[in-house]
Amino acid sequence: MAPLRIASIPGDGIGPEVVSATIQVLQQLSKTLGTFEIDFTHVPWGTDYYKKNGRYIPDDALTTLRQFDAVLFGAVGAPDVPDHVSLWGLLLAIRGPLQLYANVRPVRTFPGTKSPLDTAKKGIDWMLVRENSEGEYSGQGGRSHVGQQWEAATEVAMFTRVGIERIIRFAFETAQSRPKKQLTVVTKSNSMRNGMVLWDEIAASVAKEFPDVTWDKMLVDAMTVRMVMKPQSLDTIVGTNLHMDILSDLAAALAGSIGIAPSSNLDPTRKNPSMFEPVHGSAFDITGKGIANPVGTFWSAAEMLSWLGEKDASNKLLVCIEEVCAAGFVTADLGGSCNTQQVVDAVCAEIQKLG
Amino acid sequence: MAPLRIASIPGDGIGPEVVSATIQVLQQLSKTLGTFEIDFTHVPWGTDYYKKNGRYIPDDALTTLRQFDAVLFGAVGAPDVPDHVSLWGLLLAIRGPLQLYANVRPVRTFPGTKSPLDTAKKGIDWMLVRENSEGEYSGQGGRSHVGQQWEAATEVAMFTRVGIERIIRFAFETAQSRPKKQLTVVTKSNSMRNGMVLWDEIAASVAKEFPDVTWDKMLVDAMTVRMVMKPQSLDTIVGTNLHMDILSDLAAALAGSIGIAPSSNLDPTRKNPSMFEPVHGSAFDITGKGIANPVGTFWSAAEMLSWLGEKDASNKLLVCIEEVCAAGFVTADLGGSCNTQQVVDAVCAEIQKLG
């Protein structure tokens, strides 16, 4: 049995804490189940690396990552480096260039968390699909006449037919695989008349390939209202890089599970390794205290196992995490009193019961 | 006493119904109070005009509007015209070109409505300031190789130092005039490195002029989380055209008052007439039934009176609207059984009590 080869990029802040917690849990899972082997290679990119080398990743970074089956990512960002430098230096230097074009974020009320919404007392269960390789995050634009009173700056969102088609098709497939078979396509085509209108056109055309999926369109502003007022009316949701960046944070907040939200950066063609990361950032205010909540990274790791074909292990891991959360073995941000290692130990103990 | 000269553009759908409702109410207010006179001139722009003339507004539209003290706007958009055609044809052809650069949206839990949030049981009271003349709504961008597999399209957000400075200064002034004297500046400068970084720089510099205002910065995605989780921690909020378009809809939904949200499109230099409009759209599904909720337009009209110096009349109108809503004289969307005219009559009766 060939082991799963995972590149781990712990990165900055609490990244190393949650990644090392997750490695312990995955190793326990592998040992107890005996159905898969897993092998981690530490990749030391992050702000320390940047301070030593003047850049966040080496020239051959993508080649390095291509040697692995998947990447487990912690967090990037440090108080003394502008965010746009660290994020474009590391995270966004991987997502786009490696063509990890589908950022997938399951959002649901999780055991031990609860929705702050009156309208969602029955819970929330959404699947958010974010275009992850172009659009508002193309990195294009610039500043002219810097510092002058007539300074002007642009942010250019670049959309391509290929880029839109592939993410919309992926979203329809995702919707098709879920019980409700329902997709909502988010755009802002009433005020943005080029790329957004192209999104609308492509959605209408790709939809014809999926007659069994019920779909509709929403403007991004009206979508926030629907998420708040009629959460049960939504299932799978797809939109642009920026729109879904915003809506996925909102979604996790509405579901009550922002601190534990997972995300998958997928290359659905499987030419490149996909990358899995918790949605939370480097959280320097609690770094080094051993109290970071590792559940978002556990959940991301469960998504990783599933993506790599280990669906049974993935499901079992998720169930163990849910048991532990439901039993109240959670960190302070979820109202508990555990530290990171205690959560790890509780999950490992739960896994051992599977043996 | 010179009358206030108001251009009314009822527009499409329920626009004419809510604008005529509002004219009745303002005329009653003028009659009862006797402190101001008001004179409405009907301006027939909208989709009917477009179908007759091939465009939404005539060449001299801005000159026409400049003859008035303010504009009261209903709604624009019709089922058989693409939204981007009608919106750019009328609404966005006024906002930007007339330099109505501050779109102001008070958002609060209103009598007769309630927040769906557990975290906002004490109510919400925010003042949202949206840049209204540039940014993502600059109208720039295009499509190349239309229909080819390699088609590419751009949406270009254009930011200028002047445009940013004036809206941020306006927002600080707005914050300064409110009891909490607190401002949150929203950007997305971790992933957008040009115009968004310029926003950050200008915010930090303008802030120095307002030492008595407490201010902070938020990323737009994290902002949605804060609005949901800690609504009491916010007061005045400023951001770009697109960001605040999204956040203002979210805000009104979280406050429970989306159906009645007002908005002011202001030229703070007062060179041009400002424009006041309800946030809801043309709502063709209920058009012509006489059941549209006029409260968003009443509230917008109260903002208009205040802008035109009639603060006492504005406050009195608001109190009357609140009384009527609290007493349950509301339309079906707010859980009542009144039609539009019954709400008008109730508000007019309330106004007469002031006499």
Ligand SMILES: CC(C)[C@H](C(=O)O)[C@@H](O)C(=O)O
């Ligand atoms: C870290 C940052 C670049 C990022 C984004 O905006 O994509 C984050 O908010 C996310 O959602 O993954």
Ligand SMILES: CC(C)[C@H](C(=O)O)[C@@H](O)C(=O)O
């Ligand atoms: C009608 C439309 C152009 C508009 C916008 O996006 O600005 C609306 O959503 C608003 O908030 O005023």
